[in-house]
Structures are given as C-alpha cells and as structure tokens.
Amino acid sequence: MPPTRADYAVLDGGWWPRCWDPVAEVxxxxxxxxxxxGPIRSVMLNDASWDSRFRKLAVGTAVIRIGWFSSLDPTLFIATTHRGxxxxxxxVPPQTAAPAAERAMTMAADPTNFMRAPDILTATPPRQSR
Known part of the structure; x- marks a missing residue:
C-alpha cells in the first residue's frame, strides 16, 4: 500500500517541469x-498551460490517457492509478526561480500541509527565469 497523505492534506507532492511541452515532461x-x-492509468492537465494536447501518450510500455480541462487549475497535475x-x-511553472520552486515543492509534499496549489505558489517569492 502506498504512503497516504494526512486526512486534511490537499496535495500529494509537487512537480517542477522544465518546459510546457507535455511530450518532454509528462x-x-x-x-x-x-x-x-503503481501503474498510472490517466492524467489530467489544464488545457491552456501546455504547448500541445493529445489524448494518449506512450510511457514506457504503457499508454496513458490524457485529459485536458479548462476547468482544472493550471497549478495542478492529477494522476489516477490503475487501482483508482x-x-x-x-x-510549479518552469520559469520559477530554483529557491522558490524548491520551497513550493517542499510545502506541497508536507503531509501536514492544507494549502491549495495556487496558494502555495502565491506564498513563494515572485517567479524568475531559471
């Protein structure tokens, strides 16, 4: 059984992609x-944040379904395992400065954290180019 977040935690962790190309990053x-x-069945992404959109992506020997949603907060990546x-x-946006990105990912991974993704990014210093 994988580790679980605290009952009140909102996030399971953080991710700092290098660019907005889903083929390169996902x-x-x-x-x-x-x-x-365990195996990932599907992922959900905000459709306005990424450079391209497609319905399926080959990852290793698996094919992952990709859902694109305008209603999904751009600061979220949602994955679903085969177990559900x-x-x-x-x-964390790619252009975020390293210290701010590291702080944001640490906050997101904290099992006692109850902040939502956009609030974590707001709590970190302004974004700067890598």
Missing amino acids: PGLVLALAARY DQLDLLV
Whole structure:
C-alpha cells in the first residue's frame, strides 16, 4: 500500500517541469509516480498551460490517457492509478526561480500541509527565469 497523505492534506507532492511541452515532461513524471504508487492509468492537465494536447501518450510500455480541462487549475497535475487512487500534484511553472520552486515543492509534499496549489505558489517569492 502506498504512503497516504494526512486526512486534511490537499496535495500529494509537487512537480517542477522544465518546459510546457507535455511530450518532454509528462513521461518522466508518470514513470516516477508508477515506481512509487503503481501503474498510472490517466492524467489530467489544464488545457491552456501546455504547448500541445493529445489524448494518449506512450510511457514506457504503457499508454496513458490524457485529459485536458479548462476547468482544472493550471497549478495542478492529477494522476489516477490503475487501482483508482488519485494523486494531486502542485505544478510549479518552469520559469520559477530554483529557491522558490524548491520551497513550493517542499510545502506541497508536507503531509501536514492544507494549502491549495495556487496558494502555495502565491506564498513563494515572485517567479524568475531559471
């Protein structure tokens, strides 16, 4: 059984992609999540944040379904495992300065954290180019 977040935690962790290209960024994250939580069935992303949109993506030997939603907060990445577990991750924008990104991801991974993703990003210093 994978580790679980505290009853009041909002997020399971954070992710700091290097760019907004989902083909370049999503496979590595999906593989890392699968290694910890088991096979990933699908992911959900905000449709306005990313450079391209498609319905399926080959990741290793699996094909992952991708859902694009305008209603999904751009600061969230949601993955669903084959068992039906949902993993909610903070998405730190690629242009965020390293110290701010690290603080945001640490906050998102804290099992006692109850802040929502946009609030975490607001609580960190302004974004700067990497």
